[in-house]
Amino acid sequence: MRDIVDDLLRLWHSGRMGGLATIVRTVGTDSFPVGSALLVGPDGAAHGTIGGGPLEETVYEAAFQAARIGRRGLQRYNVAIGREVGSLGEGTVDIFIEPFSRRDFPEFPTVAAEIAAHRQITVFTVVWNSDPDVIGQHLITDKRHATDLIALPESDVFVCSFAPPPRLIIFGANAFAAALTTQARMIGYRVTICDARPDFASASAFPGAEVVSDWPHRYLNSLTAAGEIDAGTAMVVLSHDPKFEIPLLTIALRLPELGYLAAQGDPITHARRMEDLLAGGFDETTLARLHSPAGLDIGARTPAEVAVSITAELLATRSGRSGRARSDPAVPKAPARMGL
Structure with missing residues (x-):
């Protein structure tokens, strides 16, 4: 649902009703991630996706009906044929379909604000209950939970947890950084760009990213001291300048946890970089953590391709x-995968 938060918020503020379909359980398929959501507005406009194909067409119609008549319920579908089925088996998904409006989800602006601020928020939704009036009720909390469908004695509750997005820190403000910012934000990363040159570290040149003008190694030290680096943090060095990247990589390679560490450069730059780091006392095992030159070998040349x-x-x-x-x-x- 994170990718359609802005669409949901606009609909909420409009005072009109839409239909929201959310995948809450999958069996025997990994092509339809749990938590994927499709919003259908009162005019029929669709936002988000639950995977495409015949299933999405069927669910679109069900969500459109929810927008028109306020119907809510848990539906089970066969992925291959996109039709409702009665039993849970290979290639099936459970999808909760509900109306979405101010009246149906009065707390939603709080959820949207917490997601935008990169803070933890979890939404509990009753997707089945013996009392129909209870179905569709929401509860929000700032506690972290696994995204899961929980079966209780008289209810099924879908728990959708929105953790702060993983962070990508790009060192070096240039055209490659701008293109990488766009790609990383598309897959859910919060992006920061750091460059010691104030004339290059311009926020207007990198929309959607936080831009910091500081020496890379000093900035990384400050983040580490503040506890802002974890196992999900990714770092990409695009500076190509030894006076910037060697002090930075010396610190980064000594960190215990990093999700991804890479440095861009041609073979000559890469060879020089490895020689400098070996001379600095790093062994081959430690240097193996560094993806250098950065990226998969797909023939990339332009900033967008890289x-x-x-x-x-x-x-x-x-x-x-x-x-x-x-x-x-x-x-x-x-x-x-069975279940969630």
């Missing part, structure tokens, strides 16, 4: 995948 390459490697690293083509017979297929 941003795709680096983002792809970031995703592969985060998920523990090889980054090879999914059509490669040597790539193991993801096992079917």
